Amino acid sequence: MITESVYIGLGANLNDPVAQLKSALKSLQSLPDxxxxxxxxxxxSKPLGPQEQPEYVNAVAELRxxxxxxxxxxxxxxxxxxxxxxxxxERWGPRTLDLDIILFGxxxxxxxxxxxxxxxxxxxxxxxxPLNQIAPALRLPDGTPLATLISQVPDNGLTELIP
Ligand SMILES: CC1(C)Nc2nc(N)[nH]c(=O)c2N=C1O
Numbered sequence: 543m544i545t546e547s548v549y550i551g552l553g554a555n556l557n558d559p560v561a562q563l564k565s566a567l568k569s570l571q572s573l574p575d576x577x578x579x580x581x582x583x584x585x586x587s588k589p590l591g592p593q594e595q596p597e598y599v600n601a602v603a604e605l606r607x608x609x610x611x612x613x614x615x616x617x618x619x620x621x622x623x624x625x626x627x628x629x630x631x632e633r634w635g636p637r638t639l640d641l642d643i644i645l646f647g648x649x650x651x652x653x654x655x656x657x658x659x660x661x662x663x664x665x666x667x668x669x670x671x672p673l674n675q676i677a678p679a680l681r682l683p684d685g686t687p688l689a690t691l692i693s694q695v696p697d698n699g700l701t702e703l704i705p
Contacts, residue, residue, distance in 0.1 A: 546647025547579065548605045548614065549677070551660065551669045553640040559599035560584060560703065562625055562639045567603060569621045570641075575608035582672030584704040590666065591634030599703065602644065602672040611646050615656055618643070644669060648683045659683065664691055667698045 550570065554562035563584055571578040581603040589595050607614060618641040626638045644660045651658040659682060663669045670692050673680065680688040 546606075546649075547677070548607055548646050549644040549673060550603045550605060550618070551640070551642040551644045551663065551666075551672075552601045552603060553598050553642075553668065554638055555589065555596040555598040556636050556638045557626060559596075563599055563601055565625060566621055566639055566641060567601075569624070570603055570605060573605075573607070573609070573614075573617050576614075577606045579604040579606055580676045582675040583702045585668060585672055586701045586703050587668035588699055589636075590668070595636040598668060600668040600672060600700075602669060602676060604676055611643065611649065611651055611656055611658065612653075614646075615643060644673065645680075645682070650683050665695060667695050667700050670695055671697060671700050 552563050552566055556562075567578065567581055570576070582601045584599055584601050587598045587600050589598060609617065622639050622641055627640075642660050643656065643658055644663050646658045649658060660669070663673075670688070674688055674692050677688065682688070682691075
């Protein structure tokens, strides 16, 4: 049974990032036992980390899925690899496509491969603002309203590219 909302962070800053995200959104729609419910606009954002890399294009998508968290993670990594991501990229370096599980319903997951809620998203305007666009009333598993997080994180020049 398709149950909870799952939120995916999309990011790219190499090889035509807008096209990378548009292609990734199509692939998310085609995942087995999964619906793409909605997605945010595409935004341009300053790189978090080393500044000598291109600006990023970011978005957030909402899925409904029957897949278990690690099965979804496997499927996301296949999409990343299909779009040319090389896993041995430096940790904070540029990338063709990042697909991160930000939230998986109200689940709190902590295993070697997966931490949910995503461990850094609370401080990332390029995740919080697109998430707020599609789920303004969202509360985190611990009950914290998304609105509270947004009030603590400046937009850092985040710019809407494509509605
Ligand atoms: C290198 C690092 C942390 N910086 C980023 N910076 C921005 N703006 N957007 C990202 O998606 C992103 N992804 C990353 O992995």
